Amino acid sequence: MWYYMEFRRRVGREGALKFLILWLLSENPRNGVEIINEIERMTWGWWRPSPGSVYPLLSSLSKDGFIVKMPDGRYQILEKGLEEIKEVLPPRKPRTVEDILNEIEGYISYLEEIGKDKISHYKSKVEAIKIRLEKLI
Incomplete structure (x- = not known):
């Protein structure tokens, strides 16, 4: 619960999609449809972000130097995007x-x-x- 509260404090409601996109791209390059589908899968169908939310955000993240669009249409995270994730994620305690x-x-x-x-x-x-x-x- 603490992690969730800290996450919300750091990114706010609007920043959640930005963070999720960066986090997903830190795993591997994806296109917009793959990002939308993966968020839906991760939330067990509770949230499927609209293309009208995802694609403008991808464009903005690319313009701001967090990600780059590759020739095949997939997006890849850049160092600036990885740094953004590190700032948002709380330090993880060792799991028991x-x-x-x-x-x-x-x-x-x-x-x-x-x-x-x-x-x-x-x-x-x-x-x-x-x-x-x-x-x-």
């Missing part, structure tokens, strides 16, 4: 086993809420995870 288990528990709660019918085609993957977890205890 308890933190990781709490996060796993949260994901399990989410999967329980969406129901078996939504995850049934992932049964073999869930079984493989179950086997790996059983080996740990």
Whole structure:
């Protein structure tokens, strides 16, 4: 929760999309559609930014020297963009086993809420995870 509050304080509501775009581009170059789709995937469908928000922001980020548009239409982050991300992200504490288990528990709660019918085609993957977890205890 603290990370979220600190993030909101540093970037504000309007800066969230800018930060997300820079963060996604720090992983690998993407085009606008890939950015929109990835944000939708990351938020489990709760937020799909409109092209009318994303493309003008990409243009602005390019003009300001944070990113560059490559000949294939994808955008690549530049050093200035990487520095911007470092300024926004709070220092990350070392993760504990308890933190990781709490996060796993949260994901399990989410999967329980969406129901078996939504995850049934992932049964073999869930079984493989179950086997790996059983080996740990």
